[in-house]
Amino acid sequence: MPEKAILEITDLHKSFGETTIIKGISLAVRPKEVIVVVGPSGTGKSTLLQCINLLTRPTAGQIRLADETITAPGVNVNRVRQQIGMVFQEFNLFNHLTALDNVTIGLTQVLGMKRDDARRKGFFELERVGMVEHAPKYPAQLSGGQKQRVAIARALGMDPAIMLFDEPTSALDPELTGEVLGVMQKLATEGMTMLVVTHEMGFAREVAHRIIFMEGGHIVEEGAPASFFNHPRTERARQFLSTIRRAHGGGELPAAIDGAPS
Amino acid sequence: MPEKAILEITDLHKSFGETTIIKGISLAVRPKEVIVVVGPSGTGKSTLLQCINLLTRPTAGQIRLADETITAPGVNVNRVRQQIGMVFQEFNLFNHLTALDNVTIGLTQVLGMKRDDARRKGFFELERVGMVEHAPKYPAQLSGGQKQRVAIARALGMDPAIMLFDEPTSALDPELTGEVLGVMQKLATEGMTMLVVTHEMGFAREVAHRIIFMEGGHIVEEGAPASFFNHPRTERARQFLSTIRRAHGGGELPAAIDGAPS
Amino acid sequence: DDQLNVIKARGKLIVGTSADYPPYESVDDSGKFVGFDMALVREVAKRMGVEVEIKDMGFDTLIAAVQNKKIDLVAAAMQGTAERDKTVDFSIPYNFVKDAFVTSTKADVQMTTPKDAAGRKIGTQTGTIQETWIRKNLVETGLTPEEDLFQYERVDNAGLDLAAGRIDLLLIQYKPAKDLAAKMDKLKIALVTTETVAAGQCLALPEGETALKAELDRVIGQLQQDGWIDQQKKAFGID
Amino acid sequence: MHELPQTFLTILHYLVPGLGITVSVTLIALAIGFFIGTLMAVMRIYGGPFLRPLAAAYSMAVRAVPVVVIIFILYFVIAELVDLSPFLSGAIALGVASGAYQSEIFRGAILSVPPGQMIAARAIGMGRFTAIRSIILPQAIRIAIPAWVNEFTLVLKDSTLVYVIGVPELLRRAQWVSARTLEPFLAFGTAAAFYLVFTLVASRLLGSLERRYKIIQ
């Protein structure tokens, strides 16, 4: 993939007061690439995503999106954020709006789309995440997995150049997790560029083109899923994988079940 | 284990208004036995636990704890609940009390223990879950895993005859999950009788004596972990295991990592 | 029980007043109740051979309090009217007063008779005899529209409105009017009159206490005859 | 206007003795209101089908009726039956009124304690009453502090009403001196300054209490 990077991060630093969280990260994401970021809690994964869509200001370093250096002073952050879709762990759906209105409000209020066009696009995006029959429901009437799918549709509505996911399934039951991961996998197939922080190793293995292992504000290891999971080069990555594996205990499930009907 | 059951549930039913959630469950738990309950979301696992410690009133059926029929009318529910320790998914620590006071408040206010004795026992229980050095901290100052360990200590403080766990780790990060499962495993080794609802198949496989698979308010399948995981008899159990496995994706982790240093 | 006996038995006369109406009743720098009415009730108590205790209350409370016998009588420059007489009793009047119309020095108000107030924005104190007079003679006769009658709870507020030109005239008793005009250089007396005065100032006491009324009437008669009242009126500048 | 400093001294002389009355009426009323308020709030949320509407009716009726009328009732009706000084009648009347407002404040606060707290308390065998007393209320009261500061300022200002039954508090004294000096602006302005200072001191104190006992969620 010698294509030009759509997102390019160069030597990014971020401190909160005295403590430095991100200590020099460089990363290039090519169009249609799916990158999964893993790493222990508190290493700055969420902070990295927040820097990318300027929800927090980097302390040093550069971020380039398409052809624009978005960390330059005077950049219109609202316009930048429209090009970056973000999905949070806690869904953060707008509680007072229906599923459909959650998708359309950005279209009418930010992009200035007409109501009818916005509705049409809203239904299209809900369809894309399999939520079209829930369009008139309010967030409080939806299950966690359904909420997260609406949140994805809301971000997709803005036609972003790249989608960021911050642990999109960790507030969900295993069964609900499946439906959200399914939607994300479908997006990847459709060619969406994605940067995903997740603990779901099955998804990482199947969908990601590249795995980034972060720790302590650095990228410690980086590689294709197969090599990362099977032959982690660093001791830390090895440890991390072993903890994850032990907790979920799936490692000992017999291969036989793999072929079970589903 | 031909010993007499410590908890015996006979033909339990529970309805909320029109909808019946538990549709006739019978189950006997022997002393020191660890039972893991699994099953899809909404099948009544939490409701079952709530019936056992009378947080909700069964519609029909009997529950016997030790030698007392606790579902009989006129039973003192507060005394019954003291004999049943309960641990929730959301920890539910008392927010205005320190870790230590969370454990001691039941001792002083419910059991009428003296302050000093309660403190001594409080420290003992915190020690048991490895939290003694966090005794003076407030819930908001603890990580999720630490909170859950305090919640376990709080339940243990009442010297319950049986402990019920309702998805004790599903609000936790994979890494924090480990520490809580460790504590639960230790309790099992110490001979605590436990009824655990969990999605952690690794734990179920290693610690449980029996697995109960519930669906739609019934017990669909029941057996030793090895046979349940390796040769699920029913189609539904097979499907369920496959969904869980897919989401966590651990099934394809190579055996090699199993032996990695940790 | 007979209230007079109650007073005699307790050896103390409990008097209610609303102490914001100098020179009849107010509070001096040492916190003592002073004024013409206050001097009067002290003298009345002395001649009845009892002590006196004075309580300061809201005007409405005074009436309810005397009805409930929380106090024995009210001394608050109160004039006895037939309507009021239905719910409380009044002693014989101890003082006949003059009223005055106050106006602003800037306003061109010329008055020779009270009826000259017709058509002006006029203020008065809530629930007073003066209010009743205005209502009867100016409002109900159509000379002054209802909305041009303003009722103030307190005289000093009315004075401030007069000075600011929000009303043209203020009808109150002569003595407070004189004081008001002396204090605020923007105000002057337009007319002094007795035509607006209905009844004299009386002490109010609980309904049906004939023995107490007889005793009060007796003492007040005495005070009038031996010149005590005239002498005190002079001392307080009331004429 | 010519002898302003002199007038000002006179005003102070009148007002200062009223300060103690205003402060103590306010504090007594708040204490009574606190007791009634917590009780009513608990009844409203945890009470049965009889206590619930009772507490709701109390809150509605008392909040609808002007405080002066409640003072009248205490002074002319209740004080006939039990021996109450005007000072106590006034303070209790204000407490009864504040109780209704405080019950609303505490009701809101109790409802915002997560439901899991009650469940967890019952699960370790606590009785309903013990759970309310040692788990729910301690948290609810902390949540209620900001709204309580509001209520404090309202009770302080309502305390001016006790003058109608003969308790010479701060504002009535301002009326006395304003009637004498005909300087209402200065008299009431000085009284207002006292109120402002009292409010600020109290909200500072309660504010630090709030920070001290804040429950980080």
Add this chain to the structure above:
Amino acid sequence: MPIGEFFAFCQKVLPDLIQGTGVTLKIAGGALLIGLVVGLPVALLRVYGSVWLRRLAGAYINLFRGTPLLVQLFVVYYGLPDLGLTFSRLAAAYLTLGLNSGAYQAEYLRGALQAVGSGQMTAARAIGMSRLTAIRHIILPQALRLVLPSWSNEMIAIIKYTAVVFLIAVPDLMGKAKIISSRTFAPISTYIIVALIYLVVVGLASIVLHHVGKRFETPGLENPETATR
């Protein structure tokens, strides 16, 4: 007063008292509206403003919550003319009660704004909304729903506190009651009628607000109490 006499008395004084009730409702309504118009921006400044704007808003709130309403009315009505600002009685009543209510409403609104989870603002900014758009379309619609219960408290308070306007000779319900009671010398009967009128007015107003609240409730997020009723 015997019951028969009481009814006769009612008949005599009710027309006057009802007229006073009209005045009370007019002023209370106007003051609540002004309070909302003033309180909303003040609350927004207090939550989203710069440090200085926050302080300024805080000072306004402290000033109006910290001093008796009566004093505020005196300053506006008698004090400001010294500075060349003369208001009519009604204008002074609306202005004072409105500014006073504004301070309280600002505080209630601040609480509601802060009760809308911070995630809502983050999510709104993340789809490229400006702060202002986010406040207008995401935060406020939720905050206004949350503020309704305290708003009903404020409404009751203002209806009652309107009574101060009688000091500047505006004859509201309480003022009419005072006039009647000092003319007829029947304060207790008068105030019993007044209490009943307030009860009815406040009761009706609460019912209206309750229905407004229900109308704007977000499905699935109902107030647990009203939902079970």
